[in-house]
Amino acid sequence: MKEVKKLLVVLVAAVFFIGLFVLCDKYSENVKADYASQINPSIVNQGSSGTGSKGQTVDAGQLSVEKMVQNMVTKDYSASVTLAAAGDILCQQSVLEKAYNSDSEKFDFSDDFQYVKDLFLTSDYAVATLKTTLAGKYNGSSDEYYGYTTEDSNYNSPEVLADNLKSAGISLVNIATNHALDSDAAGLVSTIGYLDQAGLVHVGAAATADGSTDYTQNIGGVNIGFIGYTNSSNGYSLDSDAECVLNTLNDYDAQSIETLCNRVSAMKDETDLVVVMLNFGSVESDSIETDQQALAQKLCDAGADLILGTGSRVMKPVEKLSSEDETGQSTRSCLVLYGMGALLSGETYASSEKDTDISAVFDFNIARNDFGETAIQSFTVTPVYLNWYNDAIQPIPVCEAKDTDKYTEMLDDNAMDRINSAYEGTITHLLDGSGLTSTYENYAYHVSLQ
Template structure:
């Protein structure tokens, strides 16, 4: 604040022999090495402005971004059939995501693992070689998703064309993808509220479909897990002035409830190399989350987010844990004055895939469990699922760390 060194106020005046005082509105202010006559009210206003400017200049500029991530997004054959309207001969997958939409829409960036392809010139199919109507991508876009990881063991299920069509369809609907590429560009950096977030994605393998691409194509079209490459990619994306680095990784062993020693070792290595958020997929069940502190900064790993949506469940494969998923919302904060970015908050939103039949039609819906248990959702079936959801939520939260 500028200092007013001397203020002279002319306050006394004698009038017609009667002693009295008149307060003049004019004030002499010592400013800029001279006395300046100004209006009293304007001085007070100047003082207020100067004080406000000083307060504003000392305040730290801070921005926050909400990143929401989900696990495996899969469409088995029964799901494709459930989305088909025989009258219009069109597909509509929106029903599946109507209950979680408020979460994905509210996030600044919503990210998931798209574990299928959308090739348009061949028939649709489920396991073992997936192919899904591209309307599934439209539903994800309308639900609020922004980025899809496409590096997984099913990304070559329909060959090179399936991989390329999927990328093009994702882009057609205004989303972005990471992990598979048409050209040699494997760096995605998104800037939100002045925070630059780098995204990388890798898969352990391709179900033996590697021969669908030439060696050269394989090197740049699919990011496979290679420690030297991951380390170099992290260093390269750091050079793009990123504040935080997110790695989606398809790894581990299917249906195992705990991460393997390899997952944990590689996860720690990636943090050492500079990754801040590591999002695991592939086991189709939820595995634990973990905080690793490095140089005084917390970094987050979840080894498997479970299934966000699929037809895997107790009735189809005698494994109820495949019905469970978790949405993780990470609040990322950047202090511009200090040049520091950190994970400020972590929220877990357990989900469950609700499959039911009504009016001779099959439905799949992702339910945010707490919303249902709190009475905020009215689901379209008569079956009492409360006990099942309570167990699912308990199982999920038992694996999540508190931040």
Template sequence: MNRKARLRKKRLRASLLGLLVIVAVTAVSFAAKGIGKDSEDIKNEQPAVEEPQDVSQNEPQEPEPEVIPDTIINIKATGDIMFHPSQIDGGYNASTKSYDFHNSFKAVKGIFQEADLAIANFEGTTAGDEVYSYQGYPLFNAPDEVLDAIRDAGFDILSTANNHSLDTRKAGLIRTVEQIQSRGMYNVGTYTEKPETRVLIKDVKGIRIAFLSYTEMLNGLDSVLTADDLDTLINITDETKMKEDIAYAKENDADVIIAYLHWGIEYKREQTPSQEALADMLFKEGVDIILGSHPHVIQPAKTLDYDGKTKFVAYSMGNFISNQRVETLVPYGMSAEVSKYTEDGVIIDIDIEKKGETGEVSIKSIEYTPLWVYKGTTSEGRTEHIVYPIMEFLENNDLSEDSISRMSRSYSDTMAQMNAE
């Protein structure tokens, strides 16, 4: 290697050494100042300190207790449904050769459709017209179409144990039950065959209602049945059977027991001592509500206290619909003073309450809707019978002064008998 080459090599090493020194000094300077941060940021930077945590937030929370709401159901009950010849004829349309009875219930339809359960006494039979003609007293047999109108009016249950249950004998009783049930309604008190129980239990919004139905009399027609058939087909007032049925209702968790009784004396506006005695026995056994039919006039309704529990009895709810009135009964020897009360009816409106927290069930309230049966003539010349809720029609300009006067009298006399609070 010549002298010039060695000199260039020495100069290259010196230049590399100087460059390394400059890089080192620069790195130290940058590190001292802090790359990417202001010196003020470095001065103020503090080590992170964890916030204290609320330990209670991590503890399991007690669930809010569930509030079970109270339940209230409404039951509407009324008296005797009877179809006499003038009613049957008035429902017949000769041009169509068919029957239609919906008009009779048009003014009360909305009332019954509001109820959770609506019940009445169907007094008579629907045996068809092959053996018996359509007829009224003393052997009632109405067209099937009356049941269509009753169902459409809002009724759910018909009590069928009464003194006219056997008017068309065993076959008529059975067919009546079949026709009621085929329309989606229930009946209690008569049966097509030996029932597993004589008690009808309906669960309404979690409240179990047991219905019982009995009649004191059968107009002597019990003689047309054998003892076995009589025991099978119809409930006769019998203390032993009644106690058995009440016990069955209790065993099957009935919250309320309602007995529909066909009893008392016709056209008598006061209950008899025997009615009071039977009611007392039933209340002591566990019945809560007694609904009476048969007298065809309004008898007193009362609330009673049994060991701190409210019970209710309506000894007779009168006629819901019929052709009984002053004009039809006076010619047969009944006085106008007595016969006028057969035009009166009432809807017993009962609210039953079940407490959500305790399960206690009681009668919450009782109200009354007095009814009056109008009889008139249609524009086609047919007779019509219409059940009117009195207070809604007292100022109806379509009704005559006589009708308004009779409705006003009916309202006062009915409410005088309704003293339950």
């Protein structure tokens, strides 16, 4: 009889625990469904650091409630990083000539960046756009300048430029530009090879068909994805049997735009923040174009957080776009720089009577809270002026040049006129129509997005 009672007790206990398990499992699924939207994929995939965009993420539904609670209790997901960005690096004839040393018969562009490199080196990460090929000596469309060329706007620059950019604090460059195929497919492959040798990360193109043209970098605990694209390649195109790849929109082609938007959405699922580096817009325009704005809105809707636009020789206004749901409520935002100008080029104001000698270095403050929500909180604008002095063409911080005597010996009357014009004119032009305002501090303009 005792044995029968013990058996009944065991059976009752078994039924109780089985029922409890079923109820807990059901409750667990409900909790996971309720809180899945708050779980950022980057929180559960923190191992991605310096990889292509093909990294895998962990689905929120795979997390147990116990594990999720443990992560929230034991880990701090807040982070704050800075991302510096500059416009085009363009080696025109005058830039090549001034970088050449006839005694050593070598090029060196390091002096060109000596007055702005601290803006890159003090940031957590820095990016720019390389608007030339590095095809190698005598491998461009001509060899008119010591084995390199700027003939007919087909650029092939000395490969040491990659090392100089790296030393100046630039970590990543977009090579998807209208000049990407100036030295044909072989020149594009060579460009990638020299960038790899210099340790300079690149987006927008790949040397092989299966190579990644995007890049994801964990910067201070924030996973940031970079995508590079160009709207055109100056009429050049890759042959159908070419092994290399160039990301191009083919002049706002609808299918190409859809492909880019799909890539943005996929990267947004894998990262905290998506940056699209986009070479687009008319060369001479200093205003936002209809096609640019329409494309930017589509990218915002797809998940882009920051669009770094290049292509125009002059700067264009910035804009903060919003993506809305069916009820008209804003669901997310995207900061768009439609044109950043050229950090380095041979352009002068006198040659065009346009502000082709003025650009800026931007520094974005990116923050992530404890719930994995990441956003650009603010950005800093440091206007720069392309100063010609002796044997160098050097971007110089405008506000520091006006407010101090650091550069007095280097600046003639014409240069000071340009600096005075850019001192407040640059930020006024950039924020025109955006509804954003700035404050001035430490030789730069600070813009809050909150």
